[in-house]
Amino acid sequence: MEPPYVSGVALTGVRKAFGDVVALDGVDLRVRPGELVAVVGPSGCGKSTLLELVCGLTAPDAGSVDAPPAALMPQRDGLLPWLSALDNAALARRVAGDSRATARAAAHAHFAAFGLDGFERARPAALSGGMRQRVAFIRTLLAGRPLLCLDEPFASLDALTRAQAQTWLGLALAREPRTVLLVTHDVEEAALLADRIVLLSPRPGRVVLELDVALARPRVRTDAAVVELRERALKALGVDG
Numbered sequence: 001m002e003p004p005y006v007s008g009v010a011l012t013g014v015r016k017a018f019g020d021v022v023a024l025d026g027v028d029l030r031v032r033p034g035e036l037v038a039v040v041g042p043s044g045c046g047k048s049t050l051l052e053l054v055c056g057l058t059a060p061d062a063g064s065v066d067a068p069p070a071a072l073m074p075q076r077d078g079l080l081p082w083l084s085a086l087d088n089a090a091l092a093r094r095v096a097g098d099s100r101a102t103a104r105a106a107a108h109a110h111f112a113a114f115g116l117d118g119f120e121r122a123r124p125a126a127l128s129g130g131m132r133q134r135v136a137f138i139r140t141l142l143a144g145r146p147l148l149c150l151d152e153p154f155a156s157l158d159a160l161t162r163a164q165a166q167t168w169l170g171l172a173l174a175r176e177p178r179t180v181l182l183v184t185h186d187v188e189e190a191a192l193l194a195d196r197i198v199l200l201s202p203r204p205g206r207v208v209l210e211l212d213v214a215l216a217r218p219r220v221r222t223d224a225a226v227v228e229l230r231e232r233a234l235k236a237l238g239v240d241g
């Protein structure tokens, strides 16, 4: 699919239970085309389930989910250990039917911008955690879907690597705009990257607050407005800033 992408996301009255465990109940959520919405909430409140619903991997028990084709970047990078970084990044294009040469060329076009130049032949085990996440992100981007669903993409990274990863994600989306649903535990990450922050309640998850982030980019974590937003979100989640 070629840009410009015009499809947004609409969840209305969504409920999803696993046996007796009600993961989500009464979820209303909109993502406008081109918007980056961060979904923040306590552990187990149904954030991953929400992404699975949006990606069509599971169906709601009640309510409706309306979303364009989505590429999911799961919590773990899911790189195949026997493939090179380049072939891992190219995987979505191979699955879509591209020849190996075409798929590799498409992936390689992103390597320099993501700081991966020279690592094309490296196996995942030889890459740092931050590099593996970037390879996984290129793979997600190359799926060519209008919507990216990113599930805690940086949760496994140390603080410094995570800060760098947040910066390249912001830059990558400036170059390659997409509609993005970003699940994160990290309200600061949400304040740095999102156009809107959606806060979920403890399970069963439902939307308790939406915060518009009308701040210019690039954002700096020490900016008073970013700090204030982070504190508002933490207060709404019942955590002391």
Ligand SMILES: Nc1ncnc2c1ncn2[C@@H]1O[C@H](COP(=O)(O)OP(=O)(O)OP(=O)(O)O)[C@@H](O)[C@H]1O
Pocket: 018, 021, 022, 023, 041, 042, 043, 044, 045, 046, 047, 048, 049, 050, 203
């Ligand atoms: N396939 C499943 N079968 C049974 N229970 C499930 C399944 N998927 C999720 N759950 C349960 O639904 C609830 C919500 O899970 P989910 O993974 O969506 O939450 P989360 O907010 O993403 O959690 P975390 O922040 O810890 O990643 C949890 O209690 C989980 O155990």
